[in-house]
Amino acid sequence: MKRVNTFRVVPRSDADAECLRRVLDASASLWNQLNYERRQNFTDPDIDKSVWDTEDYRKQYVGVLGSATAQQVIRKNDQAWRSFFKLKESGEANGLPGYWGNEDEGRDLRSYIRNDMYRLRWATGNSEQSILEISIGKDLKDEFNIGHRERLRLEVQGEPKWTGEQCQLELFYDERSDQFRAIQPVSDCSRQDTPLADETAALDVGANNIVACSTSTGQQFLYEGRDLFARFRETTERIAEYQALAKADEGRYSTQRIRQLYRKRTARRDHAMDALARDLMERLHDEGVSTVVVGDLTGVLETHWSVEANAKxxxxxxxxxxxxxxxxxxxxxxxxxxxxxxxxxxxxxxxxGEYDETVRHSDTLTCPCGFDGHADLTASATFLNRHTDREVGSMARPVRFKWDAHTWAESPHSRPNEVRTHQQKTFVGVSAE
Ligand SMILES: [Zn+2]
Incomplete structure (x- = not known):
């Protein structure tokens, strides 16, 4: 099993920062040059060369990157092309392997350091610094006055979640936060922090909010699904259009296009759902949760859910x-x-405890007794109370997440809107909208 540590990398001087930048920039330059040649070989009918038949870029970059790192970047590009060919075979390829950055915005600063070409030492006490040492090329060492047997030393901020065999390290510059960051996969690992306690989490799984969760430690998490579902529906509509076209002229292009769209739709959803499961379980693990209770919806789907909720x-x-x-x-x-x-x-x-007279509308549950709260979060809390022996105190401010095509990011206004003046009485019972 592989796990990932992520952390911030902080150069200790301007010179170190520049040196690191040069390593990442040279890696991107190598990638782009090699990738350009491969794209030419692939697309230009006048070039009688395979994509594997290229210049020796390792030689050109060994002085800056060192042999191992140059080789890692080349290997990464090999992988990108291999998976491109594989996808092409099954009709799923979405364009040729891309570049790291572009001319207008500059290169993406990124590199991959082989597992034996870096050393990471986590601080054991408060006074100590965590240090990352990476191997660089001889020319760069000369330029930055780094001894021939030394490595570039950088400070590291963060905490390892996992220990085990260290794998290839990914280093990159994150423009949004203006930070250097590292991703370190670890294999055969064991979790470092929080041992499992005996806490419980209850999940309300729904259509608009994919998961509403309450824990016996008093945390609430809400993963919103509306945007994700809107995109899913958009693709579904495009599929329908192509289906109509295909029916009209039996065009093979259309049917292949349809298959592609289906795959894309599924892949996108699965990616988001995988990420959700991982994000949520990681949080629950941190809370010391050992049991996760999920409502078994299958029995109530038919009777209590609206047609659209069912479709969803x-x-x-x-x-x-x-x-x-x-x-x-x-x-x-x-x-x-x-x-x-x-x-x-x-x-x-x-x-x-009333349930006949309550009104659930959109994201709100209201009761004649005066209660007014977020429907799904309330449901998960009620569900939790039913399935834990522990006394669950008041809940902390709910944390809301939205899918941004890559991760479940915390929503800036994390508290559901709880100021409501009048409830519409149109819906009685359970409704998804
Ligand atoms: Zn009530």
Whole structure:
């Protein structure tokens, strides 16, 4: 099993920063040159060379990068082309392997350091610094007055989550935060922090909010699915258009296009769902959760869910598959997932226990007793109370997440809107909208 440590890399002087920048820039330059030649070989009919038949870029960059790092970047590009050919075969290729950055905005500063070409020493006490040492080329050492047997020494900020065999290190400059950062995969590893305690988490899995979660430690997490579903629906509409076209003229282009869109739609959803499961389980592990209780929706789908909610649950995130995904991920973290009936929890008032007279509309649950709260978060808290022996105190401010095509980012306004004046009485019972 592979795990990943991420941390910030802080050069200790301007010279060190410049040196690191040069390593990353040379790596990007190598990648782009090699990739350019490969793209030419691939696309230009007048060039009678395979993509593998290129200049020896290792030789050109060995002085700056060192032989091993130059080789790593070349290997990364090899991989990109190999997976391109594989995707091409199955009709899924989405363009040729790309460049690291572009002319207008500059190169992406990035590099890959082989596992035996760096050393990472985490500080053991407060007075100590964590240090990363990376191997660089001889010319660069000369230029920056680094001894021939020495490596570039950089400070590291952060904490390792995992220890084990260190794998290839990815170094990059993150423009948004103006920081150098590193990603270190670790294999055969064991988790360093928080041992599992005996806490419980309850999940309310839904269509608009994919997961609402409450923990017995008093945390609430909300993963919003509206944007994700909108994109999913957009692709579905495009598929329908192509299907109509294909019907009209039996064009092969259209049917291949349709298959591509289906795959893309599924891949995008799966990526987001995988990331959700991982993000959530990591948080729950940090809370000391050992048991995750998920409502078993299958029994209530037919009767209590609107047609659109049904369409969402079945087509979009495929409830069963998602449950399995959560269970696998939880298992990796040593937690157990239990499916329990959640009959009525989604409309039970936490203050007075009423469920016939409550009104659930959009994201809000209201009760004649005066209660007014976020419907899914309330449901997960009610569900939690039902399945834990522990006294659950008041909940902390909920943390909300939105999918930004790469990660589940914390939403800037993290508190659901709780100031509501009048509830519309149009919907009685459970509604997804
Ligand atoms: Zn009430």
């Amino acid at each position: 649950t079945h087509n979009f995130w495929a409830f069963r598959a998602f449950l399995n995904r959560l269970a696998y991920t939880a298992e990796e973290y040593g937690m157990e997932v239990e499916a329990r009936s959640e009959a009525w929890t989604s409309q039970e008032c936490p203050d007075c």
